[in-house]
Each structure stands twice: as C-alpha cells, then as structure tokens.
Amino acid sequence: MNFDPDEQFRCTIIRGKAKNMLDNLLPAYANIIDDLCPCDKGFFATNFNNRLVNILGQHTSKKTLDNHRTEIAGKLFGMYYEDGEVILPSNRTLKYLDDSDQPAFFKDICFKFQFPNGMDKVDKVIEKVAARISIRQYPYILQVLLSADKSNIRLTKDDIAFYVLNSLQVLQGKVTPDQVIEKIAEERNEGITRKVRHPGKQSSFSMQHIREQLNYLELANLIRIDSNLIQLNYRESKNINYIAGFWDKKPEFDVYNYDLTSEEGKKNFFYDWQVYYSDLNGHKSFTTTIDSLEVYTTTPTCDLDKKALGDEGENFVLEYEKERVRSFDPSLIRKIVHLGQTKGLGYDIQSVVAEPGESAEFVKYIEVKSTKRVTVPDLSDSTWIDTINLTRNEWIAAAQHRKSYYIYRVYFTPGQATMYVIRDPYTKNQDEKLKAKPVSYRIDFSNSSVDYMVVEEKEAYQ
DNA sequence: TTTACCCGTGTA
DNA sequence: TACACGGGTAAA
Known part of the structure; x- marks a missing residue:
C-alpha cells in the first residue's frame, strides 16, 4: 500500500x-x-x-x-x-x-x-x-x-x-x-x-x-x-x-x-x-x-544491560560512606559494616560520625532507601513530595537510636545519583517535620482464632 | 443530579 | 511552548 x-x-x-x-x-x-x-x-x-x-x-x-x-x-x-x-x-x-x-x-x-x-x-x-x-x-x-x-x-x-x-x-x-x-x-x-x-x-x-x-x-x-x-x-x-x-x-x-x-x-x-x-x-x-x-549515547552499543542488583542503593551508600570517612580519618573505615544480608536490625549500614569533635567515633546507623526515576527530584519544587516505607524493625531502630539513626534516600536518575539524608526521623515525626503513619497489621493467630479448616488431597486441585 | 473523560483557557 | 485547573459535556 x-x-x-x-x-x-x-x-x-x-x-x-x-x-x-x-x-x-x-x-x-x-x-x-x-x-x-x-x-x-x-x-x-x-x-x-x-x-x-x-x-x-x-x-x-x-x-x-x-x-x-x-x-x-x-x-x-x-x-x-x-x-x-x-x-x-x-x-x-x-x-x-x-x-x-x-x-x-x-x-x-x-x-x-x-x-x-x-x-x-x-x-x-x-x-x-x-x-x-x-x-x-x-x-x-x-x-x-x-x-x-x-x-x-x-x-x-x-x-x-x-x-x-x-x-x-x-x-x-x-x-x-x-x-x-x-x-x-x-x-x-x-x-x-x-x-x-x-x-x-x-x-x-x-x-x-x-x-x-x-x-x-x-x-x-x-x-x-x-x-x-x-x-x-x-x-x-x-x-x-x-x-x-x-x-x-x-x-x-x-x-x-x-x-x-x-x-x-x-x-x-x-x-x-x-x-x-x-x-x-x-x-x-x-x-x-x-x-x-547513565548519560545516554547516540551511538548504538551492544547490550549494555547488566543484571540489576537488589542492593544497588546500599552499595552506593557504602562507597559514599567509605569515601566520607576516609577523608576524615582512614583508620575509621574498618568501623563501617555492611549489614545488608542481616535481617531484622532495622538498618543496612553501620558507620561512624566522622566529624570533628568528641563524637567522631560514635556509631551511625544508616537505612538506605533507593529508587529509580527519570527526572531529578528537586527540593525547591513546590510540588515535590516523596514517601518511603519503613518496616516495624526499622522504625523501632529509629526510635531507639534517635540522633544516630539516618535514612539515606537515594535517587538514581540519568547521569547522576542524588541523595537526601534524613537524620533522626523519629524525633522529626514528633516535631511534625515529617509524617510517619503505621499502615500494616501483623496478625498472630492460634487454634482459638480458627473457624474451620479445609484439607484436600493433592489430586483434587492438581 | 452526579460522574468522569474531554479539552478551553490562562499562566509561567 | 508546555502544561494543569476546572469548566464542558454526555452518559450513568
């Protein structure tokens, strides 16, 4: 045609x-x-x-x-x-x-x-x-x-x-x-x-x-x-x-x-x-x-896709913290621990304050929350808003560690990564500088909670 | 009357 | 030019 x-x-x-x-x-x-x-x-x-x-x-x-x-x-x-x-x-x-x-x-x-x-x-x-x-x-x-x-x-x-x-x-x-x-x-x-x-x-x-x-x-x-x-x-x-x-x-x-x-x-x-x-x-x-x-190219290149890593954000923050601490005092780097595989602690990375003063070697607990998007988030934009979900364990850790607890919010965008650091979200919630809202329920039940049960032989549903 | 895409219109 | 509110409009 x-x-x-x-x-x-x-x-x-x-x-x-x-x-x-x-x-x-x-x-x-x-x-x-x-x-x-x-x-x-x-x-x-x-x-x-x-x-x-x-x-x-x-x-x-x-x-x-x-x-x-x-x-x-x-x-x-x-x-x-x-x-x-x-x-x-x-x-x-x-x-x-x-x-x-x-x-x-x-x-x-x-x-x-x-x-x-x-x-x-x-x-x-x-x-x-x-x-x-x-x-x-x-x-x-x-x-x-x-x-x-x-x-x-x-x-x-x-x-x-x-x-x-x-x-x-x-x-x-x-x-x-x-x-x-x-x-x-x-x-x-x-x-x-x-x-x-x-x-x-x-x-x-x-x-x-x-x-x-x-x-x-x-x-x-x-x-x-x-x-x-x-x-x-x-x-x-x-x-x-x-x-x-x-x-x-x-x-x-x-x-x-x-x-x-x-x-x-x-x-x-x-x-x-x-x-x-x-x-x-x-x-x-x-x-x-x-x-x-990353910054796009006008030249076709072969298969640049790599397997996505679940912990890209954590690796990014880990490298950032290592660099930050190294520039303050290289001997403190050994205190940085990546706990990504350890569940239930309520944070992903344990680091140190590494700032002048007597608290330099104090512990810092970091929870990493990362996301990917195409536009760069802009704090000066009046429509800018964001939401993250913490687990119960993470919130408990925030309450326990207060000023030592940090959320590192990482945005991967074309050509750059942007990170917003939120220190002590627990106190910020009390001061209404952010809003934390519990949204899920864990249900523990026992035999007294069950009304009835159904058992079927495998053949019946296969 | 209300709902919910359709899209005029004014703003940056 | 690039929207984005909220009126326009026809179906529910």
Whole structure:
C-alpha cells in the first residue's frame, strides 16, 4: 500500500501532567492506594482525595482531585481496578511498591498501551472503531525510531505527530515503519515540513496528547527529547528491541470483540479493559538498570544491560560512606559494616560520625532507601513530595537510636545519583517535620482464632 | 443530579 | 511552548 500521510486522524489520550510531576506523583498515588485498598468505591474516593489534597494543596478543588484519581491513577497509570464494588491495587502498583523502579512502571505502560482502548469515553471508542484503528503505538514509535537511525535520519516530535500518531493509515496498521521513514526522507528532500495543527484551535488541542505520549517513553527511560529532537536511549536497547518487536502485532486487548452499543457490552468492555491494562505484561517483567540511567549515547552499543542488583542503593551508600570517612580519618573505615544480608536490625549500614569533635567515633546507623526515576527530584519544587516505607524493625531502630539513626534516600536518575539524608526521623515525626503513619497489621493467630479448616488431597486441585 | 473523560483557557 | 485547573459535556 502507498503511504498517504495526509489522511489524518486525531487520536487522543487522557491529558496527564508534566514529566516531573508524574514522576513525583507516582509514589504518592502508589502509597495512598496501598494504604486504602482493598476498600469500597465510596471510601476510596473520599480518602484518596483527602490524602491527595495534602500534597497538591488545600486550594485544590474536588473536581481536580477526582480527575487525578480517575484519569491519571486510574485510567492512564492503571494503578487500581474495581471488582464488584471493591477497589483493588493492580499488579503494576504492587510491583512498583516492591521495586521502586519508576522507569520500569512506565515501560510496562508503554508496552500495554494501544488504540483503541478502554480509557476513552464510549463515544470516542466507537469513533476509533469506526475508523478501523488498531495499533500498539509505542512498539510502533520505537520501531520507527530504530528505522530512522538506520537511515541516519533524526526525528522531531512534529514528525512523530504528523507521520505516526496522527496518521490514520499508521493507526490502522496499514503502513510499515520503514515506509514512514521513506516518506519522511522523501518529503524532506522536497523541502516539506509537516505539523499537526487544527485551524481555529490552540496547539494544545492538536499536540498535548501527542507530546504527553512521548513523555511516557521518556519516563520509561527509552528515549530522550532534546529540545525538539527525539533520541533512543541505546543503553536500553534490550527493552527497546523487545517492545519494538511488537510493532506489527495486533493489540493484545481486542476492542473489536465487544458490542459497544449494548449496555451489557459496554459494561464488559470497560471492566475487561481495566483488568487487562492494570495487570502487568504477562510475558516480561521490566527492570531498569543503573547502567541504563547513565548519560545516554547516540551511538548504538551492544547490550549494555547488566543484571540489576537488589542492593544497588546500599552499595552506593557504602562507597559514599567509605569515601566520607576516609577523608576524615582512614583508620575509621574498618568501623563501617555492611549489614545488608542481616535481617531484622532495622538498618543496612553501620558507620561512624566522622566529624570533628568528641563524637567522631560514635556509631551511625544508616537505612538506605533507593529508587529509580527519570527526572531529578528537586527540593525547591513546590510540588515535590516523596514517601518511603519503613518496616516495624526499622522504625523501632529509629526510635531507639534517635540522633544516630539516618535514612539515606537515594535517587538514581540519568547521569547522576542524588541523595537526601534524613537524620533522626523519629524525633522529626514528633516535631511534625515529617509524617510517619503505621499502615500494616501483623496478625498472630492460634487454634482459638480458627473457624474451620479445609484439607484436600493433592489430586483434587492438581 | 452526579460522574468522569474531554479539552478551553490562562499562566509561567 | 508546555502544561494543569476546572469548566464542558454526555452518559450513568
């Protein structure tokens, strides 16, 4: 088929927020959901809003809070789903709570996103179905970028907008990425520049949803947008190649299977979609290596991915402490102990104060909390917030050691690691300089607590 | 009437 | 230009 890019189709996604705000909000949403769920829908709505208003500011209207909850945390991020009247955290949220890997969270979203999907209102879904749209847009974009690099062509977001995300034929799955690149090369030779613009409309109408789709690829650590140019992060080649490999596969969730004109069909469609989308990609669990967050290179290099280490943060802090103590007094280095494998102490590293004065050799207990994200956290940003979870043991250690207890919060971001040190969180909580809230219950039970038991022979359930 | 994506519009 | 609040709007 001959590619005609003039066949355009405005194909929107829900408007999100700025890149760094999304990176900031993700941990907040995740922890709120983790605290509240499972619970019924009304309780969830009220309490989610009550928690979020503390972060966004008391002036924030109910409407805006509702939008955050339903549009971003719910539809775009797929962080929870509704089963009956009960709201449950999605597997994507649970994985994130476990690994604190924000780019991996967004990789999973990029893998599962598709057109048409169940994030739209039903009339918009019907429009897309009527237009015979069927595409996994992120695999497709990545394949286009790979193809562009092969042809030594640099793409701008206007190119992706006009030739890919707003091109009807591409959205219908009728054109290959190579054809797209060929067409772009051809039109550039003729001196033609394309932009998606709707007469009489502001550029946000035409471009905001496109720009934000590219933002998700950036948050996933797969591309960088440099003013207007888009570049692949080749340190992520493994993940890029994996996702791009799906460019010509039919969307996994088949919208065309549903009768969207009947009440029953609509209900099933939106329910099935949310269950599908909020679950993790069943084929591959994404991770982001520290290595892939380093300054990206424009030169394709072979397989730089290394096996992710569970204790990257601890190793980082260990090296930092060794250097810090060495510069004060090398003989004190032997007092630094890495206790990563020793569970139940409530801290990861035992170090020494190593500062002038009589407390120089006093012990310092360090709990390391690390996370990975694409934007650099900025304390001067008014929307900046963060949440970490301490275990019961860690909190007890904080209470016991007070001024000797430190939380080292490490953020691995592209090209740098940033660390915030919080000394004596226990006293800070009493002084309301931070808020600590117990959120989990340990249940000890005995024979008097058990109502009944069920035993089945293996054959019955195998 | 309420809900919840849709998206105008004003701000930085 | 890049959002982000909250009004717009149509379905629930």
